[in-house]
Amino acid sequence: xxxxxxxxxxxxxxxxxxxxxxxxxxxxxxxxxxxxxxxxxxxxxxxxxxxxxxxxxxxxxxxxxxxxxxxxxxxxxxxxxxxxxxxxxxxxxxxxxxxxxxxxxxxxxxxxxxxxxxxxxxxxxxxxxxxxxxxxxxxxxxxxxxxxxxxxxxxxxxxxxxxxxxx
Numbered sequence: 742x743x744x745x746x747x748x749x750x751x752x753x754x755x756x757x758x759x760x761x762x763x764x765x766x767x768x769x770x771x772x773x774x775x776x777x778x779x780x781x782x783x784x785x786x787x788x789x790x791x792x793x794x795x796x797x798x799x800x801x802x803x804x805x806x807x808x809x810x811x812x813x814x815x816x817x818x819x820x821x822x823x824x825x826x827x828x829x830x831x832x833x834x835x836x837x838x839x840x841x842x843x844x845x846x847x848x849x850x851x852x853x854x855x856x857x858x859x860x861x862x863x864x865x866x867x868x869x870x871x872x873x874x875x876x877x878x879x880x881x882x883x884x885x886x887x888x889x890x891x892x893x894x895x896x897x898x899x900x901x902x903x904x905x906x907x908x
Contacts, residue, residue, distance in 0.1 A: 775807055784809040787819035788826050791834060794819060798838060805840050817872040824849045825875045827883030845871035848880040848895075851887030857894065867898050876900050 779797075783804045786793035797804055808816040823831035824846035832850060836842055844866065847856050856877075860867055871880060878900035881892040 775801065775804065777809075780804065780807045780809045783807065784817050784819050784822050787822040787828075787831055787835070789828065789831075791828075791831050794831065794834070802838075805835065805838050811873070815873060820846055821872040824880060825872050825883065827885065829884075829887075843871065844869070845875070845877060845880045848877050848888060848891050849884040851884050851889070851891060853890045853894075856891060867895075867900070874903055876902060878902055 779801065783794065783797045783801075784807070786797065805819065808818045808821075810816050818840070820832055820835045820840040820842055823829075823835060824843070827849055829850065832842070832846055842850075844856055844859060867877065870876060876895070878892070878895040879902040881888040881895050882902065884891070
């Protein structure tokens, strides 16, 4: 193949990606985004209403991956909501359904064997915040006796319950 033929072919392929990336990447049949009020209802229910969460997931299973934007960069998923209020049954149900747990959620569940090695490897993460600006210490307190070891760990790091007020 001549160099000029290759360059022409490369140009056509690049143009196709720019003009129709969804078609080429197989995303032309991707469903529309969920309406904001549905996501807010789902995330809101995940703070305390397991029956409502189950009902919504039955109708719209991909809600499990959705996050609600409360404004100012404060995004919250259902599992994050259950995590910061200490609702273990909610969080475990959502994990069973395929939700993506965070380190903050794992802290609330008391998963010391998962949380500490990551934070020892990436110590700067100790200052990362969960939904609404809640810290790891906040999540450890919500975890009760299951998170007792992590509570002591975060207290030793000088953590407070809430780093910043996001809203």
